[in-house]
Amino acid sequence: MTDLNNDLINKDLLNNIDPASDDACNDDFVNPVEQFLRSDRIPHIWCPGCGIGTTVNSFARALIDSKIDLGSLALVSGIGCTGRVAGYVKLDSFHTTHGRAIPFATGLKMANPKLNVVVYSGDGDLSAIGGNHLIHAARRNIDLKVICVNNLIYAMTGGQTAPTTPDHSTTSTNPYGVFEPSFNLPHLVEAAGAVYVARWTTFHVRQLSRSISEAFKKKGFSFIEVISPCPTLYQRRNKLGDGLDAMKYYKEKSKVRNGAPTSEVGMTMTGEIIVGKFVDRERPDYQTMMRAQYAESLGDRYVDQPSIQEEPVCS
Amino acid sequence: MKADPSGVLTGTHFMDGDHACCEGALAAGSRFAAGYPITPSTEVVERFAARVPTVGGAFIQMEDELAASIALQGGVWAGAKAFTVTSGPGFSLMMEHIGYAAMTETPCVFVDVQRGGPSTGLPTLPAQADMMQAKWGSHGDYEIIALCPNSPQECFDLTIKAFNLAEEFRVPVMFMMDEVVGHMTEKVVIPPADQIEVVPRKHTHKSVEDYLPYGTNGDLVPEMAHAGDGYNFHVTGLTHDERGYPNMTLPIQDQLVRRLQNKILNAVDRITMTEEEQLDGADVVVVSYGITSRVAQRAIGMARERGLRVGKLRLITAWPFPEKKIKELAAKVKAFVVPELNLGQMVREVERAAGGKAKTFAVSHAGGGVHNPEDILKVIVEASR
Numbered sequence: 135m136t137d138l139n140n141d142l143i144n145k146d147l148l149n150n151i152d153p154a155s156d157d158a159c160n161d162d163f164v165n166p167v168e169q170f171l172r173s174d175r176i177p178h179i180w181c182p183g184c185g186i187g188t189t190v191n192s193f194a195r196a197l198i199d200s201k202i203d204l205g206s207l208a209l210v211s212g213i214g215c216t217g218r219v220a221g222y223v224k225l226d227s228f229h230t231t232h233g234r235a236i237p238f239a240t241g242l243k244m245a246n247p248k249l250n251v252v253v254y255s256g257d258g259d260l261s262a263i264g265g266n267h268l269i270h271a272a273r274r275n276i277d278l279k280v281i282c283v284n285n286l287i288y289a290m291t292g293g294q295t296a297p298t299t300p301d302h303s304t305t306s307t308n309p310y311g312v313f314e315p316s317f318n319l320p321h322l323v324e325a326a327g328a329v330y331v332a333r334w335t336t337f338h339v340r341q342l343s344r345s346i347s348e349a350f351k352k353k354g355f356s357f358i359e360v361i362s363p364c365p366t367l368y369q370r371r372n373k374l375g376d377g378l379d380a381m382k383y384y385k386e387k388s389k390v391r392n393g394a395p396t397s398e399v400g401m402t403m404t405g406e407i408i409v410g411k412f413v414d415r416e417r418p419d420y421q422t423m424m425r426a427q428y429a430e431s432l433g434d435r436y437v438d439q440p441s442i443q444e445e446p447v448c449s
Numbered sequence: 450m451k452a453d454p455s456g457v458l459t460g461t462h463f464m465d466g467d468h469a470c471c472e473g474a475l476a477a478g479s480r481f482a483a484g485y486p487i488t489p490s491t492e493v494v495e496r497f498a499a500r501v502p503t504v505g506g507a508f509i510q511m512e513d514e515l516a517a518s519i520a521l522q523g524g525v526w527a528g529a530k531a532f533t534v535t536s537g538p539g540f541s542l543m544m545e546h547i548g549y550a551a552m553t554e555t556p557c558v559f560v561d562v563q564r565g566g567p568s569t570g571l572p573t574l575p576a577q578a579d580m581m582q583a584k585w586g587s588h589g590d591y592e593i594i595a596l597c598p599n600s601p602q603e604c605f606d607l608t609i610k611a612f613n614l615a616e617e618f619r620v621p622v623m624f625m626m627d628e629v630v631g632h633m634t635e636k637v638v639i640p641p642a643d644q645i646e647v648v649p650r651k652h653t654h655k656s657v658e659d660y661l662p663y664g665t666n667g668d669l670v671p672e673m674a675h676a677g678d679g680y681n682f683h684v685t686g687l688t689h690d691e692r693g694y695p696n697m698t699l700p701i702q703d704q705l706v707r708r709l710q711n712k713i714l715n716a717v718d719r720i721t722m723t724e725e726e727q728l729d730g731a732d733v734v735v736v737s738y739g740i741t742s743r744v745a746q747r748a749i750g751m752a753r754e755r756g757l758r759v760g761k762l763r764l765i766t767a768w769p770f771p772e773k774k775i776k777e778l779a780a781k782v783k784a785f786v787v788p789e790l791n792l793g794q795m796v797r798e799v800e801r802a803a804g805g806k807a808k809t810f811a812v813s814h815a816g817g818g819v820h821n822p823e824d825i826l827k828v829i830v831e832a833s834r
Contacts, residue, residue, distance in 0.1 A: 172683075175694060208676040210523075221683060221695060226676040228526065229685035229695075230519060231549050237483075237516035241523020241531070242676055244507050245481045249527060249677050270512040421507075428502040437455070437505040439480070 167194035170204075172224050179218060183377020185336035185362030186216055189283050190223070192339045192360075193254070196346035202250060209252045210239040212259035214290045215364075216283040219254045233263030236271045239278050247421050247439060250350065251277070257284040257359075258296040261317050265297070272326035274420040275354045281346065282319060282357065285364040286401070293367030300403040303372045321396040323357040324413050330356035331396065331413035336363065337384035338409060345411060354419040361407060372403065450649050452476050452609075454642035456504045464637040466604040466630045467492035470560060471500065472639060473608025474532055478647050479558075480506030481529035483520035485513055485539060488572045489628040490562035493534040514539035518546035522555045526684065528650070528675040530612055532558035536628075537566045540579055541586070548587030549686050550621035551709060554663070554671060556650070558611045560624040562631040563739075563790075565816035575628035576816030577739055578791035583623040584768045590706050592713035594720055595623040595768035597738040601635045607765065613648040614720065618712055619670050625767060627790065629740040629819060657681070662693040663705075669712035713769055722765035723774060731760030732783045733832045736775075736799050738764040740819055741788050748788075748825035757833050767795060775802035784832035788812035788825045808832065 171194070180186050197204065204225065211220035213232035220227040230238045239251045253260075260268050260282050271278060287305060288294040294307040297317045304311055320331045330352045334342040342360055349356035363369060363380030374380070384407065391399075392410040399408040418426075428436045456475035464472070471493045474482070480501060484494035498508040506529070511517040517533045524531035535543060540561045550557055563579050565571025583595045594614050598607045604626060611622040653660050653672035662682045665671045674680040687695040688702045713720070724742075726749075728734060733752075737745040742763045752759045762778070764771065775785070775798075784807050787796035792813045800809040812828045814820050 172694075205679050206677050208527075221685065224681050226526075226678075226681060227683050228523075228676075229683070229687065231545055231686060234515060234519040234546070237511060237520040238523040240509065240511075240516075241481070241483060241520035241525075242527045243523075244483075244509050244520070245524035245527035245529035245531065246675075246677060266512050267516055270516075424507065432502055435503045437503055439507060440505050 166198060167191055170194040170197055170224055172222055175222055178222055180215060181366040183363055183365035183380070184215070185285065185360070185377075185380070186219065186283055188336040188339060189281065189342065189360050189362060190219055192342040193281065193346055195343040196350065199343065200347040200350045202350050206248055207250045207252065208242055209254055210235045210242065211253070212255040212264060214256040214259045214288070215285070216254065216256035217259060217290075233259055234267065235259065236264060236267040236278065236280070240271060240276050243277060243421070251279070253278055253280045255282065257282055257286070257298040257319070258288045261319055261322070262297045268323065269326040272323045272328045272355045272357070275327055275329060275417050276420040277353050278355055279346070279349045280355070280357045282359045283362045284319065284359050285362045285368060287364055287368040289364045289367050293371060298401070300401055303368070303403045305371065316401065318396065318400040319359050320357070320399050320412050323355075324396045327355065327417065328357045328413060329354035329415050329417050332411040333359040333361065333399065333409050335361040335384035335388055335407060335409060337381050337388065341409070348411070348414075353422070354417060361401070450647055452642040452645035452647050453478055457642040457645060458639050459641045460639055462637045462639065463634060464601055465492065465632055465634045466598065466601040466626060467562065467632065468496050469601040469604035469637045470534075470608045470624070470626065470631075471496040472637075473605040474558070474612065475500060475504060476605070476639065476642070476645055477530060477609040477612035479530040479532055479612060480504065481521065481524035481531040482508050482533060483511050483517040483524065483531070484508070484534055485511055485517045487514075487536045487539045489564055489631050490534045490536045490560065492631070493560060493562070514542035515546070518543035518559070519549065521557055522546065522550055522553070525555050525557050526676050530556075530616070530650075532560060532612075534560040534562070536562050536564045537579055538569060540582065544582070544586040547593065547621050548589060548591060551587065551591035551593060552686050553684050554619040554709075555621065556615040556619045558608070558615055558622050558624055560626065563625065563627040571817050573628065574817040575740060575819065576790045577625075577627055577741060578794065578816055580625065580767060580789070580791065580794045583625055590710060592710050593621055593623055593768055594618065594713065594766065595625050596722075596765060597625045597767050598630055599739050599742045599763070600630065601633060601637045604630060605637050605639060609645060609647065613646070616648040616650055617670070618716065619651065619673065620713060623768070625739065627739050661691040663689060664691040665708065669708050669715065717769045717771065717773070720766055720769060721771040721774065723771060724761070724763035724765060726761040727758075728760040728762065728778065730758055732758045733786055733829055734760040734762050734778055734782050735786045735788070735825070735829065736762045736764065736795070737788050738767055738795065741790055744820045744822055745788050745825055747822040748829060751822060751826050752829045755830070757829060759829055764795070770798045770802070772798075772802040775799055776804065779803040779806035782807050784808040784810060786810045786812060786825065786828050786832050788814070788820050788828075790814045790816045790819065
C-alpha cells in the first residue's frame with residue numbers, strides 16, 4: 135500500500151502561491167503547450183486527479199522537442215475518457231468509434247503516407263473492443279504511434295472491469311473482486327510485432343515525453359503504455375486513495391528496467407510497476423514492404439501513390 | 450470534372466458485375482479500398498487489389514469488416530475516394546460505421562452484394578433482403594442513398610454514380626447488388642474517360658480563420674478539409690456544432706440530425722433514378738429492382754401478351770424512396786405488384802406511399818434463386834381484376 139507519509143511534492147510551496155499574485159497571473163507567461171490545445175474547449179471533462187491531462191502535457195512537450203511537422207500530424211482517438219484527447223488538441227483530430235481508432239488511423243496512413251498518425255486512446259478501447267485491431271496493426275507494422283493511457287478500468291462508463299484490471303481489485307461489474315487474468319499489454323504488442331514498446335506512469339512525465347519523441351523517429355508500429363490514475367472509480371472502489379496517492383505509489387513502486395523482458399512486466403494491484411523502454415527494434419513497415427512488393431512484381435507498371443493533396447488549400 | 454484516364458479501362462468487355470463494380474470505382478477516381486473477404490462480393494476487391502497499384506493507389510485487407518468499414522473512412526479524410534465491399538454478415542458488422550459516416554458526413558461507398566440470410570444463410574446464392582438494413586441498420590435517425598444495379602453494365606455505370614452522389618451530398622452510399630448481378634457475365638462498355646463525369650470532393654477554399662467544418666449554406670452540405678491541409682479540424686461521432694466540437698444540447702442535436710436528413714430528403718427528385726415503361730394507361734404497375742427487375746420484365750411481357758395493361762417501374766434508387774412517384778401513380782392505377790427476393794421489404798414502402806389509393810401485392814421469395822416469372826404473372830393477373 136502507499137506510504138502516505140512520504141510527501142511527493144512540497145505542499146508548503148504550493149500553499150504559498152497566492153493565485154492573485156503577479157507570479158501566478160503573469161500576462162507575459164504563455165504555457166508552452168497551450169499552442170497545441172483548443173483553448174476554446176477548456177475546461178476539459180476529466181476528473182480531479184485523473185492522469186490523462188498529464189499525458190497530454192507530455193505529448194505536447196514531445197511535439198516541441200521532436201520538432202515534428204504539425205501540419206502533417208493527425209491524431210485519432212477511440213471512445214472513453216482518453217478518447218476525448220482528440221477533442222482537446224489543436225491538430226487534425228478524429229474521435230472515432232469504440233475500439234476502431236487503429237483501423238481509422240490505418241486508413242489515414244494508407245491513403246496519405248506522408249501523414250504522421252498518432253493513436254491516442256485508452257486500455258479498454260485499444261485492447262478489449264479494439265484488441266483485434268491492435269495485434270493486427272502490430273503484426274503489419276503499420277507506421278502508427280499508439281499512446282495507450284491505461285487507467286486499469288472502464289472509467290467513462292462508471293468503473294467496469296477492463297482486460298487490464300488487476301487481479302483481486304473490485305469493479306462495478308466484479309463487485310466481489312476480479313478473478314480473470316489481465317492483459318500485459320507490452321508483452322502482447324511485442325509478441326504481435328511492434329518495433330517500439332515502452333511503459334511509463336504519469337509520474338514519469340519527462341521519460342514519457344522522451345519516449346514519444348523517440349517513437350516519432352521510428353518507422354513502424356510503436357506502442358507506449360502510460361499507467362494513469364483513476365481516483366474517481368478505480369482507486370476509490372479499491373481504497374487506493376486519491377490522485378496524489380497514485381503519484382506516491384508510482385514513485386515508490388515503479389522500477390525502471392529498460393530492456394526488461396516484456397513477459398516480466400505484468401501489472402498487479404499494489405505491486406511493483408516495471409517501467410522503461412522494453413523494445414526498440416527495426417523491421418520494415420507495412421507500406422515500405424507494400425511498395426517493395428509492388429515494384430518487384432509489377433516493375434514499370436507500378437505507379438506509386440501520389441501525394442493526395444495536390445497543393446495546400448488553406449490560405 | 451472528367452474522369453482521370455489512368456483508371457478508366459475504356460473498351461468493350463465481357464465482365465461480371467463484381468469486376469464491373471471495381472472498374473466503376475476506379476473510373477470514379479477511387480484509389481483506396483479496405484476490405485475483408487466474403488462471398489459473393491470478394492471478386493470486387495480481388496480485382497481492385499490487382500489493379501490499384503498500377504494507377505497510384507492502395508488496397509488493404511483488414512482483419513474484419515469492422516476494421517474495413519472504418520479504415521476506408523480514414524482514407525477519405527486523408528483525401529481519397531474510398532469504398533468497401535461486403536455481403537450480408539459483413540454488412541451487419543459495418544452498421545456502426547455507416548452511422549459514423551452519416552454523422553461525420555464522410556463521403557464513401559459501401560457495396561453490398563446481397564446473399565440469402567439471416568446469419569450465414571446462403572453464401573453463394575442471391576437475395577435482396579438487406580434493403581431495409583441498408584436504410585435503417587445503424588442506430589439513430591439518418592439518411593443514406595442506396596442504388597440497385599440490375600446488370601454488369603449498371604454495376605459499372607452506377608458505381609460511378611454512387612461515388613458522385615457520395616461526394617455531392619457527403620453521405621455514405623449503399624450499392625445494393627445481389628449475387629446474380631455480381632456473378633453474371635455480360636457485355637460491359639466502358640467509355641473514354643472524357644465521357645465520364647465525376648464529382649470532385651467538396652473541398653473548402655476558405656481560410657483557416659473562416660472555415661467551419663460543419664457550417665453549411667443553402668444546400669445543407671458542408672465543405673470538407675483533409676488531414677494535413679492545415680485546418681486543425683476536429684471530427685467526432687458525438688453530436689457536434691458547426692465547429693465540429695461536441696455539443697450535446699437539444700437545439701444542436703435537433704439542428705444536426707434534421708440537417709443530415711434534409712440534405713437528402715430535400716434532394717429526392719435529383720437523386721431518384723427510375724426506369725419506366727408504359728406507365729400511361731396502366732392498370733397494374735410492377736415495381737422491382739436489381740435482378741428481380743429482369744425476371745419481372747419477362748412476367749410483364751407475358752401479361753401484356755394476355756392483353757393486360759401493365760406498366761413497369763424499376764427502382765434504380767431505392768433510398769431515399771421515390772415516394773412522390775408512387776403517390777402519383779397510385780392515383781391512376783388499380784394496383785402495384787412488388788416482386789423482391791425477400792419476404793416483403795420495399796413493398797412496405799410502396800404500400801405506405803400508395804396510401805390506400807391503389808392496392809399493393811407482394812411477390813415474396815425467401816432467396817436462394819430468382820422468381821419464376823409465372824409466379825409474378827399470377828399476381829399481376831390477380832391484381833388486374
